[in-house]
Amino acid sequence: MKKEDQVLMGFRDLYNKIVWLNKNKMEDSLKGYTSSEVHCIEYIEKNADSNVTKLAESFYMTRGAISKLTQKLIKKGLIESYQKSDNKKEIYFRLTAQGKVIDKIHEDLHKEFQERDKAVFEQVTEEQFDSMLSFVEKYSRHLDAVIKKQGLDMKSE
Template sequence: MNKGEQVITGFWDLLNKRMWLDNYKMKLSLKDYKPSEVHCIEYIGKNLDSNVTKLADSFRMTTGAITKLTKKLIEKGLIESYKKPNNKKEIYFRLTEQGMVVYKVHEELHKEFQERDKDTLEQVVDEDFDIMLSFVESYSRHLDAEIMKLDVNIKSECCDKF
């Protein structure tokens, strides 16, 4: 295995371990909600005037998939839709009180995860972070370019599964 493959494999292994640890705790605390629901709540909680288009772009999902997701969240009483007085066409979403509770639990868990990893991350010097961030940004741009090359129908099928 060359160094590039070792780095990608190492990042993949770190990501899987982190996701496993985080998901374990999330599932205990937010067991009544699917990860997609919680992340949609998080996005709406952090972004004023969230709509289907913004959510679809953020999650790389189709607008149809986001529409289904937001309908479920409305039915569960976690979000509500609204229109602006000057734009009767566009539908926006905001959190309800119940949605805000889920949002706050999720945010607290993220703070807990950051605290868990704080000691290790504080040992990394800025120059090493700069190198890692440069690689991540470069590789991300590469993957974005590869995604853009894909046929729209293929992207749609792929992204609906996530």
């Protein structure tokens, strides 16, 4: 097997193990909320003036799908929409108090999982981190270019 195949299979396997290990705890602690809903809440909390376009680009989803998702979150009382006084056209989102509670639970779970995996990351050198980050950035830029070349740019949907 070629090394590039080993790397991609390794990433996929790692990702699947992390998801599998975290799944039960996430589902128990965030009962009644989908992964998409929780990650949308997280994005809105971490990014000021979140709107449908920014969310769609971040999640690689259509604006229509994000509109449905945000409407569900509004109905559940987790986010609210607002407009700026200088731009009545654009609609933005922010968390409600209830949305902040869900975000805090999610954040605490991630801290718990990071603590669980800390022993591995403590052994990684600065150079190894830099090398891994460099690879991830290069690969991401390559995929961005492929997406754009294929006309799949989220901004055009």
